[in-house]
Amino acid sequence: MRKIGYLGPRGTFSDQAALQYLGEEQAELVPCNTLEDVCRSVIEGICSEGILPIENLIEGSVNPVLDLLLETPQVTIQAEFMLPVAHYLLAPSERSLSEIKTVLSHPQALSQCRQYLANHLPQAILVPVESTALAAKRLVEEGGHGMAAIAPLASANRYGLAILDKNIQDQPHNCTRFVVIGTEPVPMKNDTYKTSLAVSAIDCPGALHSILKEFAWQGINLTRIESRPAKTYLGEYIFYIDLEGHRCQPEVAEVLQKLADESRGISILGSYPASRRLQGQEPEPSMATLQSLRSDIDLIDRQLVQLLGKRLKLVKRVGELEQQQGSVKEPSPPKEQQVQVAAIRQLAVQQGLSPDVVEKSYRLLLDYFVQI
Ligand SMILES: O=C(O)C(=O)C[C@]1(C(=O)O)C=C[C@@H](O)C=C1
Incomplete structure (x- = not known):
């Protein structure tokens, strides 16, 4: 049976993502304490796959995951999918919001509810915890009267917590993109693919332009570009690029080779089937007026x-x-x-x-x- 590593404990968004990806009948879900542990469980063969959150509609990229993917060339992205993310304010039992002195949650969740927290709980101290479900679990274990957690509905049900408020995220249609990591690259079949890569640019005028022009020249569409510090010296960056196509497609392979020759270095983070949402984005020509x-x-x-x-x-x-x-x-x-x-x-x-x-x-x- 396949084993899927995810950020635990049970009741996190990552848990829901793992269930959405395969379901408990088809895979054993293995809770991990950190995202690094998810990656390690795949590298060490404890899990066949791991689930990582990579991008959120409100907060953008999950930077630790971008860093992790670059630092662990042993794993490759095998799939991506979107999960709707609705946040709930939970407490051990019913109470008014004015009684809440501390709110625990994962930093991503706290950031995704920034406006709500400022407007409804300005007095509360925000405490970052390794995951939303761990925050919910701690409420049960510590049971402090002035404590609340931000977590998914699944956590409220699993840990028997009272719901003080629901859908408290700053955007009603909040969602997070998750990637599935494994050790085997995905072969090219008859599907719509995306490729993710990280390019370390040479620090000179037009460096980014010369990278982008290669894609434009081959007519390859980019779906995301993002820079992260190279962590060498201030001003040196790594560009994370998502493009439409598989690394084995001749025009993609040609650009990747060019970039490998002309940049400080490139890492291919994976070629994988594009999520259905992306596939559905392009309106069919017949549908346009x-x-x-x-x-x-x-x-x-x-x-x-x-x-x-x-x-x-x-x-x-x-x-x-x-x-x-x-x-x-x-x-x-x-x-x-x-x-x-x-x-x-x-x-x-x-x-x-x-x-x-x-x-x-x-x-x-x-x-x-x-x-x-
Ligand atoms: O803490 C959780 O529930 C997680 O699965 C982590 C995580 C994240 O890191 O982005 C996953 C999805 C949501 O965006 C909020 C938190």
């Missing part, structure tokens, strides 16, 4: 001309610099041109365009730019 499709086409036509304008400016700038440095470049030799044209034709095919028509247009434009 004819009018909005036509206006999208008009916009692309304008962007095409704007891009040509940008290219013109670059060509002129190159010309000026060559004049200044007295190093006017000879036209590319036929072989170099052939390589360039072949790449353009390949890109055309990848995009479902006629390579002949694209080559013709490209040559026409090249002739025009050469004359400038």
Whole structure:
């Protein structure tokens, strides 16, 4: 039977996430004390998989998890999914909010209820605890009269606590994205994939631009980009990037190789099936109105001309610099041109365009730019 490690004890959001992922019939759920322990249980083979919260709708990234994924190359992301996150204010028995002097919970939960706490419990001291369910459990064990916990409904039921208030999170539709980690990479099949990676950029002007342009060049859509300190010196960063595609897809593999060559280093955190929410995000073309499709086409036509304008400016700038440095470049030799044209034709095919028509247009434009 599969064993799934999660942040325990029973009754946490991570517990619910593990149940949503596999259910108790299909897996044994193994509660861990910390997120590091979840990771360790997978590395040491105690668990086949582990569940980690990675991103919240209100608070953004769960930074310790981003750090953990980077620090443990032995594990890879195998899946992702969203869990609705509703917070409850719990106490050992019914009491008024004015009696509450201390609120215990996981730091993420306390942050997700910041406005509620400021408005309804301004007198309370907030005490961070390793997990929401542990906060609920401590109420039962310590039973202090002025104590409350923020935790899921599952914790109220499991530990027999009174519900003082419900849905106290700052956004009604709060949710957290969880990832499943394991030791085996996910093979590419017929699915919609995402790849997560961390790139350590070289500290120079345009460093981020040169990373992003590789994706744009290959037409790869990014779903998230985020920077974290590299923890070497102030000002050096690691960029966490999520992209649409599997690391084995040729265009993704090409960009990853380029980044590996041109950056300080990259870590591939995993290629995994994209959650259904992401898959459903793109409206089907047939669902869009004819009018909005036509206006999208008009916009692309304008962007095409704007891009040509940008290219013109670059060509002129190159010309000026060559004049200044007295190093006017000879036209590319036929072989170099052939390589360039072949790449353009390949890109055309990848995009479902006629390579002949694209080559013709490209040559026409090249002739025009050469004359400038
Ligand atoms: O303490 C819990 O219940 C957890 O599962 C941890 C955690 C988190 O770290 O983000 C999980 C989901 C919620 O966003 C709040 C807390």
